[in-house]
Amino acid sequence: MSSLNNKVSHTVALGDGRRASNGMDTFIKRITMEAGKAVLKRFGKDGVHYSKSKHAYDVVTKADLLSEKMIISAILKKYPAHSILSEEEGEINAGSDYRWIIDPIDGTMNFASSVPLFGVMVCLAHRNTVKLSAIYLPVTDELFFAEADKGAYLNGKRIHCSTTKKLDASSGCGFVGSRKRTLNFVKKLLGVIRGEQLFLNSFGCISMNSCYVACGRKDWAVSLYGEIHDFAPTYLILKEAGCTVTNCKGEPWKMGDNEAVAANPPLHLQLLKLTKGV
Numbered sequence: 704m705s706s707l708n709n710k711v712s713h714t715v716a717l718g719d720g721r722r723a724s725n726g727m728d729t730f731i732k733r734i735t736m737e738a739g740k741a742v743l744k745r746f747g748k749d750g751v752h753y754s755k756s757k758h759a760y761d762v763v764t765k766a767d768l769l770s771e772k773m774i775i776s777a778i779l780k781k782y783p784a785h786s787i788l789s790e791e792e793g794e795i796n797a798g799s800d801y802r803w804i805i806d807p808i809d810g811t812m813n814f815a816s817s818v819p820l821f822g823v824m825v826c827l828a829h830r831n832t833v834k835l836s837a838i839y840l841p842v843t844d845e846l847f848f849a850e851a852d853k854g855a856y857l858n859g860k861r862i863h864c865s866t867t868k869k870l871d872a873s874s875g876c877g878f879v880g881s882r883k884r885t886l887n888f889v890k891k892l893l894g895v896i897r898g899e900q901l902f903l904n905s906f907g908c909i910s911m912n913s914c915y916v917a918c919g920r921k922d923w924a925v926s927l928y929g930e931i932h933d934f935a936p937t938y939l940i941l942k943e944a945g946c947t948v949t950n951c952k953g954e955p956w957k958m959g960d961n962e963a964v965a966a967n968p969p970l971h972l973q974l975l976k977l978t979k980g981v
Contacts, residue, residue: 731825731837732848734777738770739823739839742808745769746842747817764815767791770807770823778803790932802828806932810908822910824936831958836939838910847914847940855917855943862918864945864966870973873922874902875966876912884927884981891977913937916965917944923966923974927951927981934963947971951978 745766771791778787779795782803787795789805803825808814810821819842826836838847847862849855855862867873877888892903906912909929915921917940924941926933938956942948947968950960953975964974 731835734774735823735825735837735839736846738773739841742766742770743841767808767811774805800830804932804935809910813907820906820911821908824910826936833935833939836936838914838936849940849943855940857918862944865919865922867922868969871901875923876905876921877925887981909933909937913941917941923970926963929961941965
Protein backbone atom coordinates (compact mmCIF):
# COMPACT_ATOMS: atom_id res chain seq x y z
CA MET A 704 0.00 0.00 0.00
CA SER A 705 1.35 3.43 -0.87
CA SER A 706 2.29 5.97 1.82
CA LEU A 707 -0.67 8.11 0.76
CA ASN A 708 -3.08 5.21 1.23
CA ASN A 709 -1.55 4.46 4.62
CA LYS A 710 -1.95 8.06 5.72
CA VAL A 711 -5.55 8.34 4.57
CA SER A 712 -6.58 4.97 5.98
CA HIS A 713 -4.98 5.66 9.36
CA THR A 714 -6.83 8.94 9.78
CA VAL A 715 -10.19 7.32 8.98
CA ALA A 716 -9.56 4.55 11.49
CA LEU A 717 -8.80 6.89 14.39
CA GLY A 718 -12.33 8.08 15.13
CA ASP A 719 -10.84 10.71 17.51
CA GLY A 720 -12.73 13.76 16.29
CA ARG A 721 -10.83 14.43 13.07
CA ARG A 722 -12.53 14.31 9.71
CA ALA A 723 -11.35 11.92 7.00
CA SER A 724 -8.30 13.63 5.49
CA ASN A 725 -7.05 13.85 1.93
CA GLY A 726 -10.57 13.75 0.53
CA MET A 727 -11.72 10.24 1.40
CA ASP A 728 -15.10 11.56 2.51
CA THR A 729 -15.35 13.55 -0.72
CA PHE A 730 -14.27 10.50 -2.70
CA ILE A 731 -16.99 8.19 -1.37
CA LYS A 732 -19.65 10.85 -1.99
CA ARG A 733 -18.42 11.45 -5.51
CA ILE A 734 -18.27 7.83 -6.66
CA THR A 735 -21.68 7.07 -5.16
CA MET A 736 -23.31 10.06 -6.84
CA GLU A 737 -21.59 9.47 -10.18
CA ALA A 738 -22.80 5.89 -10.25
CA GLY A 739 -26.29 6.98 -9.24
CA LYS A 740 -26.50 9.59 -11.98
CA ALA A 741 -25.37 6.99 -14.54
CA VAL A 742 -28.05 4.62 -13.27
CA LEU A 743 -30.72 7.32 -13.52
CA LYS A 744 -29.94 7.83 -17.22
CA ARG A 745 -30.88 4.17 -17.77
CA PHE A 746 -34.04 4.30 -15.66
CA GLY A 747 -37.07 3.29 -17.69
CA LYS A 748 -34.84 1.69 -20.33
CA ASP A 749 -33.34 -1.34 -18.57
CA GLY A 750 -35.44 -4.33 -17.64
CA VAL A 751 -34.21 -7.53 -16.01
CA HIS A 752 -30.92 -8.68 -17.55
CA TYR A 753 -30.84 -11.98 -15.64
CA SER A 754 -32.09 -13.55 -12.40
CA LYS A 755 -29.76 -14.85 -9.70
CA SER A 756 -32.31 -17.13 -8.04
CA LYS A 757 -35.94 -18.16 -8.07
CA HIS A 758 -36.93 -15.10 -6.05
CA ALA A 759 -38.60 -12.37 -8.10
CA TYR A 760 -36.60 -9.61 -6.40
CA ASP A 761 -33.21 -11.29 -6.92
CA VAL A 762 -32.51 -9.83 -10.35
CA VAL A 763 -29.78 -7.90 -12.14
CA THR A 764 -30.03 -5.18 -14.76
CA LYS A 765 -27.35 -3.81 -17.05
CA ALA A 766 -27.48 -0.64 -14.96
CA ASP A 767 -26.42 -2.69 -11.88
CA LEU A 768 -23.37 -3.88 -13.77
CA LEU A 769 -22.57 -0.37 -15.03
CA SER A 770 -22.83 1.14 -11.55
CA GLU A 771 -20.70 -1.60 -10.04
CA LYS A 772 -18.02 -1.24 -12.71
CA MET A 773 -17.80 2.52 -12.19
CA ILE A 774 -17.48 2.25 -8.42
CA ILE A 775 -15.00 -0.63 -8.40
CA SER A 776 -12.81 1.00 -11.05
CA ALA A 777 -12.65 4.24 -9.09
CA ILE A 778 -11.71 2.47 -5.85
CA LEU A 779 -9.05 0.27 -7.46
CA LYS A 780 -7.50 3.31 -9.11
CA LYS A 781 -7.28 5.36 -5.92
CA TYR A 782 -6.87 2.62 -3.28
CA PRO A 783 -5.50 -0.43 -5.14
CA ALA A 784 -4.58 -2.36 -1.97
CA HIS A 785 -8.00 -2.10 -0.35
CA SER A 786 -10.47 -4.98 -0.40
CA ILE A 787 -13.84 -4.65 -2.12
CA LEU A 788 -17.05 -6.60 -1.57
CA SER A 789 -19.75 -5.90 -4.13
CA GLU A 790 -23.15 -7.53 -4.57
CA GLU A 791 -22.60 -8.80 -8.10
CA GLU A 792 -18.81 -9.07 -8.38
CA GLY A 793 -18.15 -10.59 -4.97
CA GLU A 794 -14.82 -10.20 -3.15
CA ILE A 795 -11.80 -8.43 -4.66
CA ASN A 796 -8.36 -8.19 -3.00
CA ALA A 797 -9.50 -10.10 0.07
CA GLY A 798 -7.36 -9.68 3.17
CA SER A 799 -6.97 -5.92 3.59
CA ASP A 800 -7.98 -4.25 6.85
CA TYR A 801 -9.91 -1.81 4.67
CA ARG A 802 -12.93 -3.07 2.77
CA TRP A 803 -15.34 -1.18 0.54
CA ILE A 804 -18.85 -2.66 0.51
CA ILE A 805 -21.04 -1.86 -2.48
CA ASP A 806 -24.66 -2.28 -3.49
CA PRO A 807 -24.67 -0.89 -7.04
CA ILE A 808 -28.48 -0.63 -7.15
CA ASP A 809 -30.52 -1.32 -4.08
CA GLY A 810 -34.12 -1.89 -5.12
CA THR A 811 -33.26 -3.44 -8.47
CA MET A 812 -36.75 -4.92 -8.91
CA ASN A 813 -38.19 -1.42 -8.53
CA PHE A 814 -35.68 -0.08 -11.04
CA ALA A 815 -36.38 -2.84 -13.56
CA SER A 816 -40.13 -2.24 -13.20
CA SER A 817 -39.79 1.55 -13.72
CA VAL A 818 -40.67 2.23 -10.08
CA PRO A 819 -38.60 5.29 -9.02
CA LEU A 820 -37.59 3.91 -5.62
CA PHE A 821 -33.95 2.77 -5.60
CA GLY A 822 -30.54 3.82 -4.38
CA VAL A 823 -26.79 3.30 -4.69
CA MET A 824 -24.90 2.39 -1.51
CA VAL A 825 -21.18 2.41 -0.69
CA CYS A 826 -19.40 2.19 2.65
CA LEU A 827 -15.86 1.76 3.92
CA ALA A 828 -15.09 -0.54 6.85
CA HIS A 829 -11.86 -0.82 8.81
CA ARG A 830 -11.37 -4.16 10.54
CA ASN A 831 -15.10 -4.84 10.20
CA THR A 832 -16.16 -1.49 11.66
CA VAL A 833 -17.93 0.85 9.26
CA LYS A 834 -16.22 4.25 9.15
CA LEU A 835 -17.77 6.03 6.16
CA SER A 836 -21.06 5.50 4.35
CA ALA A 837 -22.81 7.15 1.41
CA ILE A 838 -26.26 6.40 -0.01
CA TYR A 839 -27.54 8.26 -3.05
CA LEU A 840 -31.21 8.30 -4.08
CA PRO A 841 -30.94 9.40 -7.73
CA VAL A 842 -34.57 10.22 -8.49
CA THR A 843 -34.81 12.77 -5.67
CA ASP A 844 -31.12 13.79 -5.90
CA GLU A 845 -30.57 13.09 -2.19
CA LEU A 846 -27.15 12.14 -0.86
CA PHE A 847 -27.09 10.66 2.65
CA PHE A 848 -23.65 10.51 4.24
CA ALA A 849 -22.22 9.50 7.59
CA GLU A 850 -18.80 9.40 9.18
CA ALA A 851 -18.25 7.49 12.40
CA ASP A 852 -18.66 9.77 15.42
CA LYS A 853 -19.35 12.77 13.15
CA GLY A 854 -23.08 12.52 12.49
CA ALA A 855 -25.30 11.84 9.49
CA TYR A 856 -26.12 14.31 6.74
CA LEU A 857 -28.56 14.81 3.88
CA ASN A 858 -27.15 16.95 1.08
CA GLY A 859 -24.72 18.45 3.58
CA LYS A 860 -27.23 19.22 6.35
CA ARG A 861 -27.22 17.35 9.66
CA ILE A 862 -30.12 14.93 10.12
CA HIS A 863 -31.68 13.21 13.11
CA CYS A 864 -34.17 10.40 13.56
CA SER A 865 -37.70 11.06 14.79
CA THR A 866 -38.64 11.60 18.43
CA THR A 867 -41.88 9.60 18.32
CA LYS A 868 -42.12 7.63 21.55
CA LYS A 869 -45.21 5.42 21.15
CA LEU A 870 -45.21 2.48 18.77
CA ASP A 871 -48.96 2.66 18.17
CA ALA A 872 -48.58 6.25 16.96
CA SER A 873 -45.64 5.53 14.68
CA SER A 874 -44.85 4.95 11.03
CA GLY A 875 -42.42 2.14 10.34
CA CYS A 876 -40.65 0.41 7.48
CA GLY A 877 -40.16 -3.28 6.94
CA PHE A 878 -40.52 -5.77 4.14
CA VAL A 879 -44.01 -7.24 4.26
CA GLY A 880 -44.20 -10.70 2.70
CA SER A 881 -44.97 -14.34 3.29
CA ARG A 882 -41.60 -15.44 4.67
CA LYS A 883 -41.95 -17.01 8.11
CA ARG A 884 -40.01 -14.48 10.19
CA THR A 885 -41.79 -11.57 8.54
CA LEU A 886 -45.20 -13.09 9.22
CA ASN A 887 -44.29 -13.72 12.85
CA PHE A 888 -43.15 -10.14 13.34
CA VAL A 889 -46.21 -8.60 11.68
CA LYS A 890 -48.55 -10.80 13.74
CA LYS A 891 -46.81 -9.72 16.94
CA LEU A 892 -46.88 -6.09 15.87
CA LEU A 893 -50.59 -6.11 15.12
CA GLY A 894 -51.26 -8.02 18.31
CA VAL A 895 -49.93 -5.31 20.62
CA ILE A 896 -51.25 -2.24 18.84
CA ARG A 897 -54.22 -0.60 20.53
CA GLY A 898 -54.39 2.70 18.67
CA GLU A 899 -55.31 3.44 15.06
CA GLN A 900 -52.27 5.38 13.93
CA LEU A 901 -49.70 2.68 13.24
CA PHE A 902 -48.42 2.52 9.67
CA LEU A 903 -46.15 -0.21 8.31
CA ASN A 904 -44.92 -0.11 4.74
CA SER A 905 -41.88 -0.68 2.57
CA PHE A 906 -40.44 1.13 -0.39
CA GLY A 907 -39.00 -2.10 -1.72
CA CYS A 908 -35.43 -1.08 -1.00
CA ILE A 909 -33.60 -1.00 2.31
CA SER A 910 -31.68 2.13 1.32
CA MET A 911 -34.83 4.24 1.16
CA ASN A 912 -36.38 2.58 4.21
CA SER A 913 -33.27 3.33 6.25
CA CYS A 914 -32.57 6.83 4.96
CA TYR A 915 -36.14 7.90 5.60
CA VAL A 916 -35.84 6.67 9.19
CA ALA A 917 -32.49 8.44 9.58
CA CYS A 918 -33.93 11.82 8.58
CA GLY A 919 -37.17 11.43 10.53
CA ARG A 920 -39.60 10.85 7.66
CA LYS A 921 -40.29 7.42 9.13
CA ASP A 922 -39.97 6.37 12.76
CA TRP A 923 -38.42 2.92 12.64
CA ALA A 924 -37.19 0.10 10.43
CA VAL A 925 -37.08 -3.65 10.97
CA SER A 926 -35.24 -5.72 8.37
CA LEU A 927 -35.25 -9.47 8.93
CA TYR A 928 -33.51 -10.61 5.75
CA GLY A 929 -30.63 -9.35 3.66
CA GLU A 930 -26.92 -9.45 2.98
CA ILE A 931 -23.87 -7.53 4.14
CA HIS A 932 -24.23 -5.01 1.30
CA ASP A 933 -27.75 -4.22 2.55
CA PHE A 934 -26.87 -3.62 6.19
CA ALA A 935 -23.32 -2.25 6.38
CA PRO A 936 -23.98 1.02 4.47
CA THR A 937 -27.36 1.68 6.13
CA TYR A 938 -26.13 0.89 9.65
CA LEU A 939 -23.79 3.86 10.02
CA ILE A 940 -26.24 6.42 8.64
CA LEU A 941 -28.95 5.20 11.02
CA LYS A 942 -26.59 5.12 14.01
CA GLU A 943 -25.13 8.55 13.36
CA ALA A 944 -28.65 9.98 12.99
CA GLY A 945 -29.40 8.94 16.56
CA CYS A 946 -30.98 5.52 16.09
CA THR A 947 -30.22 2.54 18.24
CA VAL A 948 -29.28 -0.19 15.74
CA THR A 949 -29.17 -3.81 16.87
CA ASN A 950 -29.92 -7.31 15.72
CA CYS A 951 -33.25 -8.86 16.70
CA LYS A 952 -31.86 -10.02 20.04
CA GLY A 953 -30.94 -6.47 21.02
CA GLU A 954 -27.19 -6.89 20.55
CA PRO A 955 -25.40 -3.93 18.91
CA TRP A 956 -25.35 -4.47 15.16
CA LYS A 957 -22.05 -5.83 13.88
CA MET A 958 -20.68 -7.02 10.58
CA GLY A 959 -22.22 -10.39 9.81
CA ASP A 960 -25.65 -9.58 11.27
CA ASN A 961 -28.06 -9.97 8.36
CA GLU A 962 -30.95 -8.37 10.23
CA ALA A 963 -31.46 -5.02 11.93
CA VAL A 964 -33.82 -3.16 14.22
CA ALA A 965 -33.40 0.62 14.07
CA ALA A 966 -35.28 3.40 15.88
CA ASN A 967 -34.86 6.08 18.51
CA PRO A 968 -34.19 4.52 21.95
CA PRO A 969 -37.81 4.50 23.29
CA LEU A 970 -39.26 2.96 20.13
CA HIS A 971 -36.36 0.55 19.83
CA LEU A 972 -37.11 -0.96 23.24
CA GLN A 973 -40.73 -1.52 22.22
CA LEU A 974 -39.73 -3.11 18.92
CA LEU A 975 -37.29 -5.51 20.58
CA LYS A 976 -40.17 -7.05 22.51
CA LEU A 977 -41.59 -8.08 19.15
CA THR A 978 -38.43 -9.14 17.31
CA LYS A 979 -36.87 -11.39 19.92
CA GLY A 980 -37.54 -14.94 18.89
CA VAL A 981 -39.01 -14.27 15.46
